[in-house]
Every structure is written in structure tokens, then in C-alpha cells.
Amino acid sequence: MARYIGKEMSRVDGVAKVTGRAKYAAEFRAPNLAYGFIVLGTMAKGRIREIDTREAERAPGVVRVFTHLNAPKLGPKASTEYAPPRNTREQDKSFRALQSDRIYFNMQPVALVVAETYEQARYAARLVRVSYDTERHTTDTEAVRGSARAPSQGSPPKPRGNPEAAMKAAPVRVEAEYRIPVEHHNSMEPHAAVAAWEGDKLTIFDKTQDVYGVRAHLATSFGVPEENVQVVSPYVGGAFGASLRPNYYPALTAMAARELKRPIKVVYTRTQMFTGHGYRPYTIQKIALGAEASGKLTAMIHQAVHNTSAFEEFNDNTTGFTRQVYACPNLLAPTMIVATDLPTPTWMRAPGAVSGMFALECAMDELAYALKIDPLELRLINYAETDPESGRPWSSKALRECYRLGAEKFGWKDRKFEPRSMRDGRLLVGWGTATGVWGAFQRPAIARITLRPDGTAHVTSATSDIGPGTYTVMTMIAAEYLGLEIERVKFELGDTKFPRAPAQGGSQTTSSVGSAVHGAALAVGAKLLTLANQDASSPLKGATASDVEMLDGRLRLKSDPSKSVSVAGVMRLNNLSEVTETFESRPSPERQKYATMAHGAQFVEVKVDPDIGHVRVTRAIEVTACGKIINPKASHSQEIGGVVWGIGMALQEATEIDHRYGRIMNPNLQHYHVPVNADVHEVETLFVEEDDKVVNPLGVKGMGELGMVGIPAAIANAVFHATGKRVRELPITPDKLL
Amino acid sequence: MRAYLPDYNLRAPRSLADALDLMAREPGVWRAFAGGTDLMVLLEFGALQHKNFLSIRHLPELRGIEITPEHVTLGALTTYTHIQRDADVRREFPLLGAAGRETGGIAIQNRGTLGGNVVNASPAADSPPALLVYDAQLELVSASGARWIDYRNFHTGYKQMDMRPDELLRRIRLPRATGDLKTYYRKVGTRKAQAISKICFAAGARLASDGRIKDARLGLGSVAPTVLRCARTEDVLRDRTPDEATIKAACAMLVEEIAPIDDMRSTAQYRARVAANLLADFLVNLKK
Numbered sequence A: 001m002a003r004y005i006g007k008e009m010s011r012v013d014g015v016a017k018v019t020g021r022a023k024y025a026a027e028f029r030a031p032n033l034a035y036g037f038i039v040l041g042t043m044a045k046g047r048i049r050e051i052d053t054r055e056a057e058r059a060p061g062v063v064r065v066f067t068h069l070n071a072p073k074l075g076p077k078a079s080t081e082y083a084p085p086r087n088t089r090e091q092d093k094s095f096r097a098l099q100s101d102r103i104y105f106n107m108q109p110v111a112l113v114v115a116e117t118y119e120q121a122r123y124a125a126r127l128v129r130v131s132y133d134t135e136r137h138t139t140d141t142e143a144v145r146g147s148a149r150a151p152s153q154g155s156p157p158k159p160r161g162n163p164e165a166a167m168k169a170a171p172v173r174v175e176a177e178y179r180i181p182v183e184h185h186n187s188m189e190p191h192a193a194v195a196a197w198e199g200d201k202l203t204i205f206d207k208t209q210d211v212y213g214v215r216a217h218l219a220t221s222f223g224v225p226e227e228n229v230q231v232v233s234p235y236v237g238g239a240f241g242a243s244l245r246p247n248y249y250p251a252l253t254a255m256a257a258r259e260l261k262r263p264i265k266v267v268y269t270r271t272q273m274f275t276g277h278g279y280r281p282y283t284i285q286k287i288a289l290g291a292e293a294s295g296k297l298t299a300m301i302h303q304a305v306h307n308t309s310a311f312e313e314f315n316d317n318t319t320g321f322t323r324q325v326y327a328c329p330n331l332l333a334p335t336m337i338v339a340t341d342l343p344t345p346t347w348m349r350a351p352g353a354v355s356g357m358f359a360l361e362c363a364m365d366e367l368a369y370a371l372k373i374d375p376l377e378l379r380l381i382n383y384a385e386t387d388p389e390s391g392r393p394w395s396s397k398a399l400r401e402c403y404r405l406g407a408e409k410f411g412w413k414d415r416k417f418e419p420r421s422m423r424d425g426r427l428l429v430g431w432g433t434a435t436g437v438w439g440a441f442q443r444p445a446i447a448r449i450t451l452r453p454d455g456t457a458h459v460t461s462a463t464s465d466i467g468p469g470t471y472t473v474m475t476m477i478a479a480e481y482l483g484l485e486i487e488r489v490k491f492e493l494g495d496t497k498f499p500r501a502p503a504q505g506g507s508q509t510t511s512s513v514g515s516a517v518h519g520a521a522l523a524v525g526a527k528l529l530t531l532a533n534q535d536a537s538s539p540l541k542g543a544t545a546s547d548v549e550m551l552d553g554r555l556r557l558k559s560d561p562s563k564s565v566s567v568a569g570v571m572r573l574n575n576l577s578e579v580t581e582t583f584e585s586r587p588s589p590e591r592q593k594y595a596t597m598a599h600g601a602q603f604v605e606v607k608v609d610p611d612i613g614h615v616r617v618t619r620a621i622e623v624t625a626c627g628k629i630i631n632p633k634a635s636h637s638q639e640i641g642g643v644v645w646g647i648g649m650a651l652q653e654a655t656e657i658d659h660r661y662g663r664i665m666n667p668n669l670q671h672y673h674v675p676v677n678a679d680v681h682e683v684e685t686l687f688v689e690e691d692d693k694v695v696n697p698l699g700v701k702g703m704g705e706l707g708m709v710g711i712p713a714a715i716a717n718a719v720f721h722a723t724g725k726r727v728r729e730l731p732i733t734p735d736k737l738l
Numbered sequence B: 001m002r003a004y005l006p007d008y009n010l011r012a013p014r015s016l017a018d019a020l021d022l023m024a025r026e027p028g029v030w031r032a033f034a035g036g037t038d039l040m041v042l043l044e045f046g047a048l049q050h051k052n053f054l055s056i057r058h059l060p061e062l063r064g065i066e067i068t069p070e071h072v073t074l075g076a077l078t079t080y081t082h083i084q085r086d087a088d089v090r091r092e093f094p095l096l097g098a099a100g101r102e103t104g105g106i107a108i109q110n111r112g113t114l115g116g117n118v119v120n121a122s123p124a125a126d127s128p129p130a131l132l133v134y135d136a137q138l139e140l141v142s143a144s145g146a147r148w149i150d151y152r153n154f155h156t157g158y159k160q161m162d163m164r165p166d167e168l169l170r171r172i173r174l175p176r177a178t179g180d181l182k183t184y185y186r187k188v189g190t191r192k193a194q195a196i197s198k199i200c201f202a203a204g205a206r207l208a209s210d211g212r213i214k215d216a217r218l219g220l221g222s223v224a225p226t227v228l229r230c231a232r233t234e235d236v237l238r239d240r241t242p243d244e245a246t247i248k249a250a251c252a253m254l255v256e257e258i259a260p261i262d263d264m265r266s267t268a269q270y271r272a273r274v275a276a277n278l279l280a281d282f283l284v285n286l287k288k
Helices: A014-019 A054-058 A118-125 A141-147 A163-169 A211-222 A248-260 A270-276 A353-371 A375-381 A399-410 A470-482 A509-532 A567-573 A589-593 A632-651 A711-723 B016-025 B039-044 B080-085 B087-092 B094-102 B106-111 B114-119 B128-133 B231-237 B244-257 B268-286
Strands: A034-040 A046-052 A062-066 A109-115 A129-134 A172-180 A192-198 A201-206 A229-232 A264-267 A283-291 A297-309 A335-340 A422-424 A427-439 A445-451 A457-460 A489-492 A548-551 A554-557 A564-566 A579-585 A597-609 A614-625 A680-687 B009-011 B031-033 B052-055 B065-067 B071-075 B137-142 B145-150 B155-157 B168-175 B182-188 B199-205 B217-221
Touching: A034 A118, A034 A248, A034 A270, A046 A109, A054 A062, A054 A118, A062 A118, A062 A248, A109 A118, A109 A248, A141 A283, A141 A297, A141 A335, A163 A283, A163 A297, A172 A353, A192 A248, A201 A211, A201 A248, A211 A229, A211 A248, A248 A264, A283 A353, A297 A353, A353 A375, A353 A427, A353 A632, A353 A711, A375 A399, A375 A427, A399 A427, A399 A597, A399 A614, A399 A680, A427 A711, A445 A470, A445 A509, A457 A470, A470 A489, A470 A509, A470 A548, A509 A548, A509 A554, A509 A567, A509 A579, A554 A567, A564 A567, A597 A711, A614 A632, A614 A711, A632 A680, A632 A711, B016 B052, B016 B137, B016 B168, B065 B087, B071 B087, B080 B087, B080 B094, B080 B106, B087 B094, B094 B128, B094 B182, B094 B199, B114 B128, B114 B168, B128 B182, B128 B199, B128 B217, B182 B268, B199 B268, B217 B231, B231 B244, B244 B268
Parallel strands: A034 A264, A201 A229, A297 A335, A457 A489, A614 A680, B009 B052, B031 B052
Antiparallel strands: A034 A109, A046 A129, A062 A109, A172 A283, A192 A201, A192 A264, A283 A297, A422 A427, A427 A597, A445 A457, A445 A579, A548 A554, A554 A564, A597 A614, B065 B071, B071 B168, B137 B145, B137 B168, B182 B199, B199 B217
């Protein structure tokens, strides 16, 4: 009996991945392929005075050296309306390579050397000589925070109530400033493209979270109809937001391929990845919280400033979720941006949310200590029973149960309130908690299902699988509603030849594409019912689509499974070799009546070595409520990954910039630290499932980002509890604790 | 950006004699390439200035662990994995095993050599502090002979060594009878593994029956232009009981003796503070 939803399922693409059969962008080949190597500039702002490519051109195997002097101009860029979360953005002004002599940031591409082999291109790239007219640059957000401004697009959020007056009147106040450095995604797979033209038709293999976004971008860049461009991206080795927008390299690769009339491959080096896509912006947050002595919040003022580039606005919406976490009548929560001579930031796992909640949830902990109220209790006192922003009811919200379950599993009641009050030998022990939030987004998506009489199905939708297990979950959903064994269902994604799906970002894929697959499966059933009922003797006579279901090759009445027809039989009778249905799912109007969010509670234990200031996260319990869990195995993996990333963000990750040169000092994994296995101890993830048919027919909410949202704050709070020291600047490196 | 490989020469001499002969004929032209775990990093960043290398990894004269009543002698090609696996080394020289475990990941431990760790002369290396504590001696060989020198005098400045261009490090010799030496090893990095040290601290000491410190040895990494044997601090400790006053005096001297800097990995202030904290921790535990 084929029933899959809610059961542990190993990845359907697992074998392909571990045997190397799964092909990533850089692994595609084409006849007569040439290789491009990107040359990076060495100063932060100004113009290219002279660029001498003669020596490079004479080097063995070099086909051509492209610079702004000989590279064709690209057409206007399309807006990437599919990039989540739905922040308002100005018209697309994203950086494109070799379009002028202007230098906007250090390590900006200034040339592309194309040669017969990768090694030849890489060698010749060293021979390109560039001189610059330099201008004064600014890469330090701290130095220019005074000129921060509201993003030009979208209306600035209105204050709620009268926050200033309420803050003044508050019996208890805390106010503090928090900082988050620039951080980079650092997926294992480097970004890469292989581009080949046939006439004015382009095929490009790309690492992307959004094949349709890249297609629109390339079509306008080269002035060809969208249908002339095929973007293929079957496997992505992590992206985390770094491939939501088209980066500069696909157009650069396609440009070279078009000019040279042969296929070209370009692969970023690890170093090139640090300016080849966006990053989490440098963020300064000032928070003031006002409360009554009982702990009830009376005023929240949360002001964020983060950097953007000099040529483009990016709004991380750092303070967005602050409006919806706690019940508070008076609130002001603007996010401001300030220009720096760095590349444009972009969405990075849990964008805005993990940054904003780091500050808010640390400030809540500070308030708890000012009030002498247990930090968990303070959160319960201010529990938002309805959405504080819209006043609408939640479609579902099991956060209270998350707090309860997490506290019980963790043993929170044994926590001693005072900082430095718990020890393990000579180690200082700290327990911290924080809340996590994320949206329950859904966007329009289309899926197509072809069912054959032999009981196999082919399912397609042009979404992506950057690692969460999309191949698996879509196969499960299709198998569930087609009533087939999972081995009989093949799901394909990552290709513009498949129906349109939104970018894989914002934790919206299962809700959006899953709903489309679900809808397409039901449409197949409905079609079969219509066909079956053309036969006067059909046992399903009089039944409507909602009365029937498919299982084990039969279409049957839900209320009386003995009444059924053979699916293959119906198709044979109608001379059909297959039944194909395409379904577009859309967010239901019902959602507008509710506020829809996913929530979580985190409990963290740290042990701090007082001699060296080293923090170990010895225990983390994360309880999340994000609707229905389709595949518990992949879901736990997602949340564990979120916790690990949270450990990295809290304790290790920082892109260091030498502001004298405006240059990144650690563009490599040797010096950009992410956690190693030895840094990760006990991690337990739990789900409180919610039955929520408002969000979408499958009842799923976003969870990929949610898993990390509260972790940095919970760790920082635990560090305070252990040491009595409040570190408000991430990462919490040993130096800051001594 | 990665260097251009055809710019480089790598030769594999048939024997140690052949290697030394070549180095004698063309002094300064040829440098040894053993595990390559430091050199390949430079190559990848396009920062490997030297162009001509002799691959010595296959030379049996540089391999093996030899034990005599007085010494344990380690071939320069002894890897971090070897020193962790050899039962005798592990028992008699636990600081070396600890250093081996803390260096890089498994692949680096399999390939990286003790000799390379010494002659790469990084002040942040993890095995040299242990070698300093064990009073290691180095055998340098050339076509014109061999000489033994005390390791503590080997590093003469940042990346400077008492070693001629025609010399190779053949063996590292450790005096035995370390049995009653109480040892202590801490490597401090931003994360628990695969991080270059913010500070590396190795120490050993003997307590006499009257509770006085007989033989204090302190080897530190990442606190000065070279790895450092902290002789002046050892002098403070000699013949004193490890009480509060002694610890205070020793820590004060240690902070004076080292010369840490600010860099991307840490600050001078942190390094000085932690060096003192680790010394105090070592001394407090000495009594237990």
C-alpha cells in the first residue's frame, strides 16, 4: 500500500549523488569546449586606466581575452521578480561584468581569459596587466552609518501606537546595540556555467536556485526571446541564497560563447565566490525595549542599518519579523541601508530573520535580567495570541507547545537564574533560550504529471533542489496522491523545459511546488474519473473528483473502496498511451484572512573555558512548529543543519575586510571558519506538527530557514548566563570573552 | 590564484647522497619537498616563490623511528600519523602525540612530516612547542658531513634558521627518561579542529620530593616571531614550589618574555592573557 507522507524516506537522488552520476553545473561537457578564467581587479573604487592583454594573448592556448574594451554590451536586465522573500526592490541594477571601466568593489572581474584548457586560461590570467585611477573608497559600514537612508522602494513600515512616548513612560527599559559582520554562504559547490549557442539559441548549464530567473536575465541580456534560452540545473551543491539572483558569470560565460562561437565553461574559484555573489550584509541594530514590572512589553524600538553596494539597493528587511513576534501595542521597526564600495549583499539563509532575531532575542534576554524574570517566562508573558501587526488570527501557531516541550526535554526548570552560577568542573556552564520565526510563504507554481498504463509516472516542475530533499519530497507527494509505489515515480526539476516554478528560496518550495504536484495528481484522478464514467457501467458513476482517490493502480471511491476501476483499464479503453495533466497552484484567498507563520523554540547549553574564552555548544534542543512534516528524515536534517549554521554564525563566521584597501582578507575556507564536526555536540530536533489547511492543501510551512533563526541568540544568551558577559557583536570569538 | 605549474621543477633524487650532492653543487637552488602540506597551500595561492624542489619523500634514509637506551630518534619524514600510532613515542612523548592529533585533518596528518613542520619555521606550528619541551636535537646533513644542534637554538628569527642552503634535516633526536615529566599541551584555535593556532602551549616539569619544581620546560607557539622556549620563565620556576606567589611571578615573566602580535587570528592582548592563564593552569595541576 503506497502511503508516504509523514514517513521517513531516504533521498531518491542519494545513490546518484554518492556514485557521481548526479551532474553538477561544472561537470557538463560540450564538444570543442573552451575554458574561461576570470581576472579580478585589485582596488576598490575608480576606473581602469589601462589594461594590457598582449602578453596574455600570446600565451599558449589562449583564444581571446575579453575586457570592457572588447566585450559586447549586454541588454537591459530583467527584474528578478521571483526572488524571495518578497522584499520590495528597486529596478534591477545588479552588477554585470566587463560593461565599463568603472570599478565598484575590490576583486571585481576586469577580464575573462579564454583558452583551450583550464590551466592555460588560469596561467594567462596572471599575465593581464591592469592600471587604475583610484578614488577614495568606503567599505566600513560603521564609518558611514550616519548617512543611512530608508530603502527607496516600498513604503516604510508605519509605527504602531506611540513608541517614543511609551518608551519614555516604561517603568523598565533596556537598550543596546548589536552587530553582525559580513558573512558568506560558502556552499561546497563553486558557481559555474557551461554555455553553448546554436544560432540565436542558447543552452546553459548553471548552478542556480531559479532556472526561470536566469533565463529571463539571459534573454534580455542578449536580446533573444526567452524561449530561445534553455537553462539546465539538475543538481546544486548548496547555495543558501547565493544563487537566487543571476550572478554575473552566466551572462559573462554566454557572452564569450556567443563571441567565440564555441561552448565556454567558467567556474568560480573559492576566492572568486567572495565577490562573485552577494553576502549577508554588515548589520548594526539598536534595540530599546520598554516593559512593565510584570514583564509585559509596552514599547519596542528596533532600528537596523545594514550596508548595500554603491550601485544597487538591497534590503535585508532585518526588522521585518520583529513586528510579529510579541504582543506589544507600541512599536517602531525600520530597516535602513547605507552604501559601501562592496558588492551588493543578498539573501543568505534565514535572511533578515536570523539577524533581526539575534538582536531582538538577545534584547529580550537582557530585559529578562533587568526584570529578574526567567527568560522563557518573559516570552510567555508576551506571547502573541493573534498577529500583533495585522490583528488577524494565526492560521496555526504551536509555539507555546514548542516552548513547553523544549523546556521539558532540556530540563530548563533546573536552570539557576544568576549568571556564572552553573559549573562543570572548571568550565562555566550557561543555558540560553530564544525564539525562532519564519514565514509560511507560497507562490504560484506549475507541475506536470504524465501517468502511463504501466503504472509509472513522470512528474516535472522547474524548481531546484539545493539540498533540502526536493527530489524526494516531490516524489513522495506524487506517489502518495497517484497511489503508486515510490519507485514507479520519477520527478525531474532544474530545467526551463519543465513548467515554471518559483526560485528555491524563502522556504517556500514544498508549499508552492508541492501544492502544484498535489494538484496535478488530483487532476489526473479527475481526468480518469471522467474517462471512466463515459462507460455507462462504471462503478464510479455519479462520483465527483473529490469523492475518489487512486491507490495501487485503481481509482476508487473514498467512502467505499470496493467500488473501483483499473487505471490501466480506463486508459486502454480510451486508447490512451498516457494521461498528462498540468496544474498551477496559487496561494488561496483564504490565507488573506489569517497571519501565517512558522515558529520554533531553541534551548542551548554552552560550556566556556574561563582560561581561554573558548565556547562549546554542548547541547542544543530545537523544537519547531512548521505545519505538516512530509519527510521527517530530510526535515530533521534541515533543522540540524540550521543549528550547525547557527553555531557557526554565533561563534565563528566573519568575512574580514581590510578597510584600507577595501579588500576581503579571508576569501578561503582556511581562514573563513565554519564549524567542524568537533564543534558540534548533542543536537536534538523535534517537531510539533500543526494541522493547518489554510496555508496550503498539504499543510506545510517554511522550515529550512527556521532551523537557524533563534540559534545565534540562544547561544549568545547562554554565553551571558555562563560568563556574565554580554557579547553583542558576532561572532563570539574567545578574544571577546577574556 | 594558483601558480603556473610549468614554472616549477620537481626532481626525485635516487638516494640521500644524490640529493645532498645536487644541493652541494647548486646551493640555494634546490629545496626539499616532503609532505608538501605547507608548500601546496602557497602554490594554490600563487605565493610559492621558490621554483626548484627535490622530492625527498621516498628516501629511506629519512624515515623510521629508532630507539636506543638514551634516545628516540625520528626520521625527518615521520608523519603526524606515525607519531600518534607508535606506542613507544606515544608513551614516552605524549606531547608529540597530542600535537599530531591537533595538526590539520586526517589527510594532512597522513602526509605532513615532523621535519617539514620544523623547517617550514612557522611560529604557529603545533609540533615544535612539544619538541622544545623534550629538548629535541636536530641532525643536519650535507655532502660535507653531518652535525647535531639543539632545537632550541635552531630558529633565529621569523622564518630564519641555523641551516645552510646545502643542508637537509635528517633526524630529530629526543632524550629519553621523560617518565616522571608531568606534561601539558593546549592548542587554542577559533574552532576545535583544523584551525591555525591562536596560541599553542606545551609544557613539562618535574616535582622534587619536597614539592619544588626541578625541571620546568615551556614551549610556546604563535606568541613570537619563532616558536619559543621560555627560558626566563623557567628560571623563575626553578626550585620553587608552585604556589600562588610562584604562579603570579611566572605568569608575569611569561608575559614579558613572549612578543605576541595582533593578526587576523587573534590579538596580542588575548595571546598574552591566555599564555599566562595556561601557564597557571599547568602549574596548578602540577600539584595534583
